[in-house]
Amino acid sequence: MILNASGCLDALTAPDVARGLDAFVTKTVTPRPRAGNEPVRIAETEVGMLNSIGLANPGIDSFRRDVLPRLAELELPIWASVGGFSMDDYADLCRQLDEDPVVEAIELNLSCPNVAEPAGSVAEIVAAARAATSKNLYAKLSAASGDVGSVAVAAADAGADGLSLVNTIRGLALDPQTLAPTLSTATGGLSGPALRPIALAAVFACFKATRLPIVGMGGIATGRDALEFLAAGATAIALGTILFSDPGAPGRVRGELAIELAARGLAEPEDAHGLAHREDPAMLPK
Numbered sequence: 001m002i003l004n005a006s007g008c009l010d011a012l013t014a015p016d017v018a019r020g021l022d023a024f025v026t027k028t029v030t031p032r033p034r035a036g037n038e039p040v041r042i043a044e045t046e047v048g049m050l051n052s053i054g055l056a057n058p059g060i061d062s063f064r065r066d067v068l069p070r071l072a073e074l075e076l077p078i079w080a081s082v083g084g085f086s087m088d089d090y091a092d093l094c095r096q097l098d099e100d101p102v103v104e105a106i107e108l109n110l111s112c113p114n115v116a117e118p119a120g121s122v123a124e125i126v127a128a129a130r131a132a133t134s135k136n137l138y139a140k141l142s143a144a145s146g147d148v149g150s151v152a153v154a155a156a157d158a159g160a161d162g163l164s165l166v167n168t169i170r171g172l173a174l175d176p177q178t179l180a181p182t183l184s185t186a187t188g189g190l191s192g193p194a195l196r197p198i199a200l201a202a203v204f205a206c207f208k209a210t211r212l213p214i215v216g217m218g219g220i221a222t223g224r225d226a227l228e229f230l231a232a233g234a235t236a237i238a239l240g241t242i243l244f245s246d247p248g249a250p251g252r253v254r255g256e257l258a259i260e261l262a263a264r265g266l267a268e269p270e271d272a273h274g275l276a277h278r279e280d281p282a283m284l285p286k
């Protein structure tokens with residue numbers, strides 16, 4: 001299953017790209033509208049991209065009234081990403097979306113490096129969200145915490161149905177001439193190729209710790225990358241930064257993944273699930 005990473009695709013302006021996905025994940029929505037951070041909010045580095053968008057979004061009321069009905073026209077499963085600054089924010093957002101038949105799953109953004117951390121632990125927020133919705137609930141975690149496996153266990157114990165791994169990691173880019181920070185916020189979230197081995201390790205650790213379904217993301221750009229995330233324990237993968245340079249990535253990665261699977265004697269993506277954890281590291285069936 002191939003999804004987009006939250007905030008990396010606007011399905012309403014690029015519906016053809018969205019239709020190449022198995023489900024569309026919205027940009028994170030918050031209780032009230034947010035303008036986001038001042039420009040400059042994007043910087044390129046040799047190993048990925050830094051962003052400090054700061055959760056710019058129209059707020060939940062406009063999202064439900066204006067955005068969700070239009071997303072429904074795509075006839076794709078819609079995952080709503082939600083973010084807040086307190087347990088009550090998350091619970092309230094989940095309660096509202098629980099009533100909306102357009103939303104198939106809710107992703108809790110617990111890990112945005114560009115806004116203040118929400119008050120309350122991951123366990124408390126997931127528990128509050130769980131009490132507010134019976135929809136499929138995914139906890140999106142960062143690899144920045146020392147032991148993401150333990151955080152994943154806490155999310156699982158609090159009632160998460162799955163995990164989205166990972167969000168960006170804080171990074172800094174300096175203007176080569178002035179040596180001042182390029183982004184208005186100084187630091188931003190690093191995504192793209194540099195994140196990939198870090199994300200892969202997080203998926204590996206969280207599969208081992210929880211066996212929950214996992215949407216793996218972080219620098220995935222090819223079918224080979226996607227295969228590695230499945231082997232590490234992901235049940236689905238999401239494309240983020242690659243969509244900015246290659247909007248055709250969903251179809252391309254899907255085709256490349258099929259070739260990578262076939263080359264290893266694997267019939268379906270599910271056959272690769274968790275393979276990196278097998279006790280017998282012998283060759284794969286041919």
Ligand SMILES: Cc1cc2nc3c(=O)[nH]c(=O)nc-3n(C[C@H](O)[C@H](O)[C@H](O)COP(=O)(O)O)c2cc1C
Pocket residue numbers: 005006007008027028049051053055081109140166167168190191192193195217218219220238239240241242
């Ligand atoms: C421009 C931009 C905006 C993003 N906005 C969000 C967001 O609103 N909510 C969220 O959970 N993650 C957001 N992310 C993080 C991505 O969903 C994803 O976790 C991260 O970029 C790693 O995947 P990638 O390396 O394939 O891009 C954003 C990333 C980028 C680059």
